[in-house]
Amino acid sequence: MIAIEALIKIVVLVVIILTIVAYLVLLERKISAYMQDRIGPNRVGPKGLFQPLADVLKLVLKEMIVPAKANKFIHALAPVISITVAVGALAVIPFANYIVIGGQKISLLIANVNIGVLYILALSSLGVYGITLSGWASNNKYSLLGGLRSSAQMISYELSLGLSLVGVLMIDGTLQLDKITMAQSGGLWNIIYQPIGFLVFVTAAFAETNRLPFDLPEAEPELVGGYHTEYSGMRWGLFFLSEYTNMIVSSALMVTLYFGGWSLPFVNYSALGANLAALVQFVTFFAKLGILIFVFMWVRWTLPRFRYDQLMNVGWKIMLPLAILNLLGTGAVMLALK
């Protein structure tokens, strides 16, 4: 019974997220177009709304070319690792509280594990494999350099990412994401208590998702396409998919940790009845998610790319000390208020 329930939740969630990803690509193209005073895709369907379908069809039908001297198995494995890790992180994110069907409480969280935050950090540390291995298996200098660059970048920023979270964990005293949401639903959002931690987290999240201003792994002028130079067709599509899924995961994590998750201040959920409350919470969560994803895209089309040494300097000499100071400050204030 539990297994069937979990399976249904997984299928529904994956379908929802992949649909969102397809439309995020369209949204990104539209936003970039408006920012550059263009119109953007507008040929397929009304206002270009069917563009994602055309894109997916194109990717599926395209030939997947594997370079002659590539390691074929790892070349195929790498994009699978990337997308698995990205989608897997969604399992512990609470999109809403619970619904009641036939008198039974069904939590809208796939896996309510005690180590929720650690689970996400563990998965994000595995994301490096997809990129490094794709770079190596392609047997191409540019791919290898892109893969190595991105691993160095992700390892460097993982530290500040993890440390910046600890402030939130100290305040709420739990690693479970639904309890963190609960703790914020009564009072103030964590962003009020943790503005510096949030800043470090956002910066690290941009670096972890390999997006501008930190998209050096695929810096076109120096590295051609970076780690996915030798990828085409749906294998390339999987990398693309995992980039956007990662963006959703990071934004969802920000919503949950810093912006109160599915909760809104001054709303009395018990007056709404469980199912209506769940719907309101679901919509709230996705509205917050949408705003943060828009910020991701806004930044991408506004800021130029960092140079590699600048990236490393920012990571190790600014973000890491800031995260540690934030930790010290949080601890000191909590001790003083005790």
Add this chain to the structure above:
Amino acid sequence: MNLELIVFLILAAAAVVSAILVITRKNPVTSALYLVLNFFIIAVLYLFLRAQFIAVIQITVYAGAIMVLFLFVIMLLNLGDDRLMKWKFNSTRTIASLMGLALLAEILFYVINFTTGAGLSPQAESIGTVESIGKALYAGYLFPFEITSVLLLAAIVGAIFLSKKQISDGPMEKGNE
């Protein structure tokens, strides 16, 4: 047989097979990947013992950090060359083989004297959580914990010192003049 035992046996077999593949593969990158797979299986085995914290740390630290650095080095050295991987006898390898045999004897001794354990303690679930491990570390074992952190700090400083090029040539000497 209950489901947990069946899954455990499959995973245990997979752990042994992946460990053997680590040392028999010719290509060092493949070896490293089998080691990562092995770490994963071990992490799941930790979960069977209700040690969730150890399991997730196993993945974050071993699979997510240490093995990535291993892969880095292997890829950059380009060890694909078969000549480097050929088996040659020398003193280091002889000592290593002897130590391996000693370990094997030890394992065999315990396998032969195997008796079924008392099973999982009923408190196992609460012992393995982050909360109880944190409490134990910071209350019961604070001193060893701090000593370990000093040791790690010393190792970090040492690594930075070794990777710096010739500090004595720098501005320090000029200051002494």
